[in-house]
Amino acid sequence: MPNLPSDFTLLQVVPRLDAGGVERTTLDIGRAVVQAGGRSLVASEGGRLEEALEQQGSRLVRLKAASKNPFTILSNGFRLARLAREEAVTVIHARSRAPMLSALIAGRLARVPVIATYHGVYNARSPLKRWYNGLMTRGVQVIANSAYTARHLIAEHRVNPAKVTVADRGSDLSLFDPGAVAQTRVDQVLASWGIEPGDNRARILCAARLTRWKGQTVMIEAAARLKALGRDDFLVILAGDDQGRSAYRQELEALIQARGVADRVRLAGHLTDMPAAWMACDIGAAPSIEPEAFGRTAVEPQLMARPVIASAHGAPMDTILDGETGLLAAPGDADAWAAAMARLIDLGPEGRAAMGARAADRARRLYSLDAMVEATFRVYGRVVSSSGGA
Numbered sequence: 001m002p003n004l005p006s007d008f009t010l011l012q013v014v015p016r017l018d019a020g021g022v023e024r025t026t027l028d029i030g031r032a033v034v035q036a037g038g039r040s041l042v043a044s045e046g047g048r049l050e051e052a053l054e055q056q057g058s059r060l061v062r063l064k065a066a067s068k069n070p071f072t073i074l075s076n077g078f079r080l081a082r083l084a085r086e087e088a089v090t091v092i093h094a095r096s097r098a099p100m101l102s103a104l105i106a107g108r109l110a111r112v113p114v115i116a117t118y119h120g121v122y123n124a125r126s127p128l129k130r131w132y133n134g135l136m137t138r139g140v141q142v143i144a145n146s147a148y149t150a151r152h153l154i155a156e157h158r159v160n161p162a163k164v165t166v167a168d169r170g171s172d173l174s175l176f177d178p179g180a181v182a183q184t185r186v187d188q189v190l191a192s193w194g195i196e197p198g199d200n201r202a203r204i205l206c207a208a209r210l211t212r213w214k215g216q217t218v219m220i221e222a223a224a225r226l227k228a229l230g231r232d233d234f235l236v237i238l239a240g241d242d243q244g245r246s247a248y249r250q251e252l253e254a255l256i257q258a259r260g261v262a263d264r265v266r267l268a269g270h271l272t273d274m275p276a277a278w279m280a281c282d283i284g285a286a287p288s289i290e291p292e293a294f295g296r297t298a299v300e301p302q303l304m305a306r307p308v309i310a311s312a313h314g315a316p317m318d319t320i321l322d323g324e325t326g327l328l329a330a331p332g333d334a335d336a337w338a339a340a341m342a343r344l345i346d347l348g349p350e351g352r353a354a355m356g357a358r359a360a361d362r363a364r365r366l367y368s369l370d371a372m373v374e375a376t377f378r379v380y381g382r383v384v385s386s387s388g389g390a
Contacts, residue, residue: 004377005384008038011089013080013099015066017047019241019270020209021145021169021296022095022119025372028170030058032373041087043080065099073098077105084110091380095119100135113383114139117167120293121152121314130156140386141379143167146294146315165379169294170372173364176275176303185276193237193268193280201235202345205281207271207297208288210242210249215287215311217255221334222341224259234345237281239268274300282352283344284308289332292316299367302326302359307352309340319367325359
């Protein structure tokens, strides 16, 4: 692990601290900075993860960082500049577009280098939107959260590849370790899903916030296809927070009833113990209908020795070896998804265990938290060195 520059203070800027890959990465990097002897500040509106953030040693600075109002963005820039000067911030690290604009303003005013992590592959249907997306590349360095994201931003924004570093989203291998999950934790998850002891149906877990592009409707339609074939050997769990999207949740509930799969599909709400949740399932599913920039829910089940089915686009094309560590299925194609689900169900416990073992071996080599932190710290070191601060 590379050392941090001396007297290092990191200021990360992120819209909210609820749940998701961006938020988890913010916490992970903040904790690593503190453990390495640095100081970690996070400017954000806060959320359910703020207590965990502060327990790990980072300090939360409340800021209306999710706002896209131009006046708020400008005001945020001035506030961040003042904070950077008062706290002797070494690097400002932005993790979303509106916060990046505020960060660029702050960096210019406080003379602090700014970098960004490009966490998502954003749509760009107009020159203005392309300019807005391109803000993420305006810092002195840009981190891509996957090789897929790096290829996209280099092509989309004509960024010099030398300016781009890939830091694959990493997971804490001490947490995502099948041997570290007690059976009591698994039993608690199963009970929360309403699964009775002795229910031996293959459990397929799709863990994603309830938003349309995550593809929950594809899972419901695929379940209907399998039920129409007379299959009763599976159960689909759709777990995730609706984050206020109650209309979409109601739509999913209505679709489950309309397709007659209430006995095959369950909405499970927000999950807090993801390692135990993956252990409680037999198959992971990541059915996003738009490309995932990384897609941790295609990697986490592999870490827990579970084969996974994911949409055949975006980062899962790199993180899954089709037919070896999991399966790739055509995005949005319920028939293709039903076929992939049937294939893994029919492998049986021993066949799935063999595929899961291959998945775990590869994922643990490539997608660890240590590897992500190391790549990120190297960027911090280069930035400080080139700015004359080290």
